[in-house]
Amino acid sequence: MASLTNLDPATLKRRSFIYRKLAAAGAEFAELNGGAVAMRYPARAESEAVTARRMGLADLSVLPHGGFKGRGTVEWLTAQGLAIGADSNKAYAQSGGELAARLAPTEIFLLDSLQGTGHLIGKLNATWQWSPSGPRPQQGYPMPRQDSHAWFMATGEKSAEMFSKICGVDLRPRHCPVGTIAQTSVAKMNAIVIRADLGGTLAYHLLADIASAEYLWTCMEDAVAEYDGRIVGLAALRSLQS
Secondary structure, three states: OOOOOOOOOHHHOOEOOOHHHHHHOOEEEEEEEEEEEEEEEOOOOOOOHHHHHHHEEEEEOOOOOEEEEEEHHHHHHOOOOOOOOOOOOEEEOOOOOOEEEEOOOOOOEEEOOOOOHHHHHHHHHHOOOOOOOOOOOOEEEEHHHHHHHEEEEEEOOOHHHHHOOEEEOOHHHHOOOOOOOEEEEEEEEEEEEEEEOOOOEEEEEEEHHHHHHHHHHHHHHHHHOOOOOEEHHHHHHHHHHO
């Protein structure tokens, strides 16, 4: 990945639906897998890592994410080397740092690691294919989540309390261990929340309809501001994880 201080997101094929809001906030973008990712906000006086430990909000929508759904999905993914447990509404960590979020018995939502290489998702998409003759094996079918879901991340010691203002599910750590999935309503819209951990810092993945990304981002900005939180870039999240 090349760090390009003056990269214009509009020059790349892939960019977040909210890239204009990120640019207006002073984001420095970098190219990652052909997409423009907000890496940092250099005009900030306080370290973004410090902010992220308290209350941070990041846009990860350009990072690879995808999924598979239907009969045979879990069996096929397991045969490809993924580690997926029996319980639904739980996200299973993979060896490369990716997550396989089991939303239902036959539905898996895949999130790349914060490195954003796309290696696992790309490999699975390239390997999957319809059988040329019947009967077709039960192996599920791909879901283009990159095109359907925005991906945000909320971090920091205040993040669970922040969610209590905009989400009806209790996301406090004692009720929501790492890997727990809540398919719920956030800011009055359907969303998927996945409890995470970044080197001991409380964190949550937030996935929702990409067409409403700007609305949800605005709601999240307002919510984190109540807790002295701010927008942070991908570099800050990586620093917490390392």
